[in-house]
Amino acid sequence: MLTTGFKLWFGLLIAAFTAAVFVGYTTGGTETGPLTLGWKGAVGNHIAYGILIMAATTSGLLAILSQSFRDADAEAAAEILEVDIDEVPEAQISTGSSPWPLFTALGVVTMAVGLVAHPFVFGTGLIISLVIAIEWTMTNWSERATGDPEKNRELKEGLLRPIEIPVLGLVGIGVIVVAVSRVLLAASVLGAVWIATVAGTIIFLTAYFISKRPSIPRGVVQSILAAGFIVVIVSGIFAAINGERDFHHVGGEHGEHGDSHMEEDH
Amino acid sequence: MKNESTVVERIVTTTESATLSRYWMVSALIGLLFSSVAGLLVSLERIDLSTASIFSTADDVFQFWTAHRVALVLIAVLPLMIGLATAIVPRQVGASRLVFPRMSAFSFWVWLFGALIIIIGFLANGGVGTPEATSETQSVALTLVGVLLAIIGICGASTSVLTTIVAGRAPGISLLNIPAFSWSVLVAGTMWLATLPVLVANTVLVYVDMRGRAPVNFGSEAVVWEQLSWAFTHPQVYLWVLPLLGIVAEIISAAFKNKISNPFLFTAIGLTAAAGFGAYAQTYFDIGTPVFEEAFSIIQAFIAIPAVLLVVAFISPKIKDLKGFDKQTTTPAVLATLSIVLLLHGVVVGAVHVIGPLELATRSTVSAQIVLTLGAGVLACMAAFSWWGELLIGKSISQRKILISGLTFHFGVGIFAVADFLVGFTGQNDFTGVSEFAAGTDGSSWVETLNVISFIGSLLILLGVIAAIATTVQHVLSKTPATGNPWGVDAPEWKSKEKEEVA
Numbered sequence: 001m002l003t004t005g006f007k008l009w010f011g012l013l014i015a016a017f018t019a020a021v022f023v024g025y026t027t028g029g030t031e032t033g034p035l036t037l038g039w040k041g042a043v044g045n046h047i048a049y050g051i052l053i054m055a056a057t058t059s060g061l062l063a064i065l066s067q068s069f070r071d072a073d074a075e076a077a078a079e080i081l082e083v084d085i086d087e088v089p090e091a092q093i094s095t096g097s098s099p100w101p102l103f104t105a106l107g108v109v110t111m112a113v114g115l116v117a118h119p120f121v122f123g124t125g126l127i128i129s130l131v132i133a134i135e136w137t138m139t140n141w142s143e144r145a146t147g148d149p150e151k152n153r154e155l156k157e158g159l160l161r162p163i164e165i166p167v168l169g170l171v172g173i174g175v176i177v178v179a180v181s182r183v184l185l186a187a188s189v190l191g192a193v194w195i196a197t198v199a200g201t202i203i204f205l206t207a208y209f210i211s212k213r214p215s216i217p218r219g220v221v222q223s224i225l226a227a228g229f230i231v232v233i234v235s236g237i238f239a240a241i242n243g244e245r246d247f248h249h250v251g252g253e254h255g256e257h258g259d260s261h262m263e264e265d266h
Numbered sequence: 267m268k269n270e271s272t273v274v275e276r277i278v279t280t281t282e283s284a285t286l287s288r289y290w291m292v293s294a295l296i297g298l299l300f301s302s303v304a305g306l307l308v309s310l311e312r313i314d315l316s317t318a319s320i321f322s323t324a325d326d327v328f329q330f331w332t333a334h335r336v337a338l339v340l341i342a343v344l345p346l347m348i349g350l351a352t353a354i355v356p357r358q359v360g361a362s363r364l365v366f367p368r369m370s371a372f373s374f375w376v377w378l379f380g381a382l383i384i385i386i387g388f389l390a391n392g393g394v395g396t397p398e399a400t401s402e403t404q405s406v407a408l409t410l411v412g413v414l415l416a417i418i419g420i421c422g423a424s425t426s427v428l429t430t431i432v433a434g435r436a437p438g439i440s441l442l443n444i445p446a447f448s449w450s451v452l453v454a455g456t457m458w459l460a461t462l463p464v465l466v467a468n469t470v471l472v473y474v475d476m477r478g479r480a481p482v483n484f485g486s487e488a489v490v491w492e493q494l495s496w497a498f499t500h501p502q503v504y505l506w507v508l509p510l511l512g513i514v515a516e517i518i519s520a521a522f523k524n525k526i527s528n529p530f531l532f533t534a535i536g537l538t539a540a541a542g543f544g545a546y547a548q549t550y551f552d553i554g555t556p557v558f559e560e561a562f563s564i565i566q567a568f569i570a571i572p573a574v575l576l577v578v579a580f581i582s583p584k585i586k587d588l589k590g591f592d593k594q595t596t597t598p599a600v601l602a603t604l605s606i607v608l609l610l611h612g613v614v615v616g617a618v619h620v621i622g623p624l625e626l627a628t629r630s631t632v633s634a635q636i637v638l639t640l641g642a643g644v645l646a647c648m649a650a651f652s653w654w655g656e657l658l659i660g661k662s663i664s665q666r667k668i669l670i671s672g673l674t675f676h677f678g679v680g681i682f683a684v685a686d687f688l689v690g691f692t693g694q695n696d697f698t699g700v701s702e703f704a705a706g707t708d709g710s711s712w713v714e715t716l717n718v719i720s721f722i723g724s725l726l727i728l729l730g731v732i733a734a735i736a737t738t739v740q741h742v743l744s745k746t747p748a749t750g751n752p753w754g755v756d757a758p759e760w761k762s763k764e765k766e767e768v769a
Contacts, residue, residue, distance in 0.1 A: 004433045011432070097271070097279035101368050105375030112415055113383070115477075116407045219272030 005066030012059040020052035096149075100136040107132055135160070176229075179236025186239035203228075281367035283352050286374055287658060288742070290349030290423075291651075293378055295735045297341030298644065300385060302728040304334040305637075309682075309724040312717045325396035331697045332491055333388040335498040335636065339506055340416045341381045343640050344458070346647040347509045348420065351427045351451045353658050354650075357759035358448045360436025366426040373426065377419025383412030394494055395487030403476065406487055410473045413494075417462050417469075424455040442528060445758065446519070449532055450512025453539045457505045464545040465497045492549055500616045500635050502544025507643030510609065511535050511576065513650045514602040520653075520755045521599040523590050534576045576606070595753060597665040601649035601672040605642045608679060612638035615687055624691075631690030634683040641679035641727070648672040648734060656748040657759060659741055663752070667737045675730025682723025689716040 002010075024034025024044040033041030034049065043049045078084065107129035114122025142156035143149075180199075184192040206228075210221060271279070280286065308331050311319050321327045356364055364370050387393060392405020431444065431452045444452075472493050475485030484493060496502060512535070519525045591599070615635040619626040626632075648668060655663035690696075692713050751760040 008429060008433055096281070097276065098281055098368055098371070099275075099279045101281070101371035102278045102375045104372050105379060108376060108418075109379040109383070109415060112411045113408070116404060116411055217272075219274065222272060223274070 003066055006063045009059045009063035009066055013056050013063060016052050016056035016059060020049050020056060023048045023052060098136075098139065100132055100139065103132050104129065104136065176232055179232045179239075182236045182239040185244040186242050188245060281371045283356055283364045283367065283370065284658070284660075286367075286370055287349045287353030289374055289378075290345050290352060291647075291658070292738065292742075293381065294342050294345035294349060295731070295738060297337055297345065297381055298343075298731050299728075299735060301334050301337035301342050302724070302731045304330045304337065304388075306721075306724040306728050308334060309717070309721040313714065313721055323398075323400070325398050325400045328396050328491075328697060329388060329391070329393045329401070332394050336384065336388075336394065336413070336494075338636075338640050339498050339503070340413065340420070341384065343506050343643045344420050345377065345381075346644065347451075347454070347507070348423045348427070350513075350647060350650050350654070350658075351447075351455075351509065352423065354654055354759055355427050355448050355451055356430055356434070357657070358445045358757075359431055359434060360439055360758060361430050361434035364426050365430045365434045369422055370426040373419045373422030375419075376422065377416050380412045380415025380417075380419055384409055384416060385412075387412050395490035397488055399487040401487050403487065406490065407473060407477055410469050410476075410490075413469050414466060414473075417466055421459060421462055424458050427451060428455045428459070442532070445512070446515035446526065446528070446531055446535075447509065447512035449528075450509045450515075450535050453535050454505060454508035457508065457539045457543060461497070461502065461505060461543065461545045465494065468493045468497075468548070496544055496548045498636070499632060500544070500619070500639075501542050501547065503612075503636055503639045504538060504542030505544065507609065507639055507646070508535065508539055508542065510605055510643050510646030511538065513646045513653075514606045516757070517595070517598045517602040517649055517653050520753060520757070521592055521595040521602075523592065531576075538576070576610075592753075595653075597669040597672075598649045598653040600669065601645055601652060601676075604672070604676045605645035605649060608638050608642035608645060608676070611683065612642060615683070619690070626690050628696055629690035630686040630694045630696055632696040634686035634690065637679055637686070637727075638683045641675070641683075645672055645676055645679070648675065651738070653753075654759065655741065656750075656752060660748050661741050661744045662746040662748055663741060664737070667733075667740070671730055671733035671737050673730075674726055674733055678723050678726025678728075678730050680723070681726060682720050685716045685720035685723060689713055689720070692716075 021034045027044035027048065028042065029044035029049075030041030033043045037043070037053065038049075107125050110125030110128060111122055112125070114120070114125050138156055138160055142152045142159075145152050145155050183195060187195055206224060210216060210224075307320060308327060311321050311327055313319065321330070352364065352370060356362070387405050387409025390405040390408070391402045392407070392409045393401060394409060395401055395406050428451075431448055432441075435441075435444070441449075441452075471484050472490050473485070476487075476490075477485070511531075515526050515531055612635050615631060615638060618624065619629070619631040619635060648671060651658065652663065652665055652668045652672075655661075655668075689712075694713060694717075753760075
């Protein structure tokens with residue numbers, strides 16, 4: 001029996017090979033060149049032909065793999081589970097909610113915008129995409145690890161949480177420190193003191209409010225944190241665009257009086 | 267833990283086809299609103315061609331003129347079709363869900379961000395360039411990136427739907443036995459996947475030339491639109507609305523309780539798709555060879571053949587069977603019939619505009635053909651919402667409100683198209699390839715009168731779209747539950763019940 005995966009990949013193989021032959025004939029290939037992978041004649045545009053043949057080859061290998069391991073084959077599942085074929089679980093397992101599609105889209109979009117805006121933005125998008133590729137791959141692996149979704153979740157968290165939490169913590173703290181420092185450096189000396197005082201008071205009161213109401217819905221807490229994070233980031237971006245306040249070095253040139261760190265703010 | 271997700275979490279993490287379908291359709295309606303407003307402003311400017319009414323230069327008009335077309339295809343019509351297919355196709359072929367639900371979710375989000383970037387690009391004096399190159403190069407590049415992202419999203423979603431049809435069918439359902447809508451989506455999606463990558467290649471070509479160095483050939487802002495315009499004009503527009511044939515077939519068959527012959531209909535849909543393939547019709551690469559001109563004209567004439575077949579398929583079995591019409595289905599049947607009428611008018615106008623001696627190939631007639639065809643697609647989606655609305659949103663549907671929205675939109679498209687078709691004979695240019703909006707116009711009172719009529723059509727289109735959005739929002743917020751199978755039809759989509767999403 002041909003498995004669903006085999007049909008899909010084999011179809012792609014045919015499509016890619018046909019496209020390669022078509023490209024070969026329309027870009028200067030000889031009669032037999034595109035059909036014989038260039039063994040008997042020219043294949044036309046080497047780059048386009050090569051890419052399409054690579055796509056066909058990859059699809060073919062995946063088709064063979066899919067068939068060899070009997071992916072989504074109910075009979076194979078019945079043999080492993082030692083049950084009657086009618087009792088085999090559905091070939092298509094239920095796919096639950098996942099944040100990775102949205103985050104992957106954000107990564108891809110950040111990369112795309114970075115192409116236009118700035119290499120730093122592109123790099124950020126690239127890192128986001130790579131991290132999510134790992135996360136998504138691990139999620140897919142864990143969902144098929146055992147038949148128990150709860151156990152699968154524990155398996156994944158056991159592997160990834162020791163890495164995720166410190167890394168996310170560092171990144172989060174780093175972003176907040178950079179954003180807040182931009183705001184404080186953009187404001188006047190007195191303004192920076194006021195901003196720090198008011199922000200600290202708001203954070204303290206919010207934490208006190210939340211701690212006094214343990215029954216408060218998780219969504220409300222998440223929304224408050226998300227809103228606060230967005231306010232800090234946006235403020236940091238605007239502050240960075242406006243630039244730092246003027247600093248006048250005490251005593252003229254740096255190091256003239258042996259104390260280059262003495263500065264006077266205005 | 268797994269059932270404690272918040273509303274926001276559920277919104278951003280869903281992979282359920284019904285929910286994704288709603289996302290696609292609601293977003294597409296907003297895109298349609300943007301496109302309609304852009305079209306209305308251009309029509310308003312055109313009323314008096316002698317002076318600048320609301321735009322200061324021809325380049326400004328060009329920005330909105332191209333925004334209208336790009337948004338109509340990439341942000342409105344295609345997403346509407348995909349939204350419908352995402353919800354209905356799995357039910358019709360007996361699949362428990364789309365075979366790649368997470369890829370479908372990814373595709374939606376990428377498309378949504380791409381659509382937003384396109385809109386921002388246009389509003390930031392970018393878009394797809396201007397004839398006098400007064401646009402912002404950075405914003406043009408941003409728009410091109412948005413176009414690429416939107417196409418990636420559309421291709422991903424199409425792949426998921428197509429694979430569901432090919433590999434996710436329930437046992438016993440062969441390809442030739444699937445419902446007409448699923449077949450039309452299969453054919454349309456295949457053709458989208460065959461042509462959209464060509465548009466990607468055009469866009470990348472322009473982008474690389476524009477960004478890599480001083481533009482030398484393709485990337486100059488003055489010629490960007492010429493590289494991309496084939497995807498937003500005749501004959502490619504037929505491909506964007508191809509699923510409307512399936513929608514109409516399903517509704518008309520049920521309304522008259524008289525099933526349309528599958529092989530006949532399927533062949534007609536396939537022929538229409540073949541004739542609608544427009545990736546070859548790229549004016550930028552047209553080196554003036556007679557072969558190109560003749561091939562183009564022959565293919566435009568050829569599209570009349572499947573059109574005639576469709577008329578025979580849809581109408582002839584029904585004329586003798588009018589007594590069998592189910593009056594309960596009036597709204598979807600009327601809207602479906604009007605949409606096929608608009609499409610046939612679009613085909614006729616398309617065939618007329620390539621007749622050499624009439625010299626209509628670059629006139630406003632092109633605009634009439636595009637609006638007729640894409641308008642037919644939107645109207646078919648309204649008919650589909652009327653027909654499958656309870657499946658799509660799980661609430662009871664007010665048919666009267668949908669009918670009012672649809673009729674307003676239909677009359678708007680009709681009035682606009684008639685005026686633009688006629689004004690094309692006076693020499694008024696479509697914008698492609700010209701730098702002056704009124705170039706070639708004879709400036710007679712006829713032109714001004716027809717342009718006023720065209721503006722009224724645009725206004726009605728906008729009102730129809732606003733009414734459709736209001737109706738959709740009202741239904742989504744409604745608390746009246748769905749009644750089950752409101753038409754009492756024996757169709758697979760009404761029988762199947764999608765499995766609950768496992769959180």
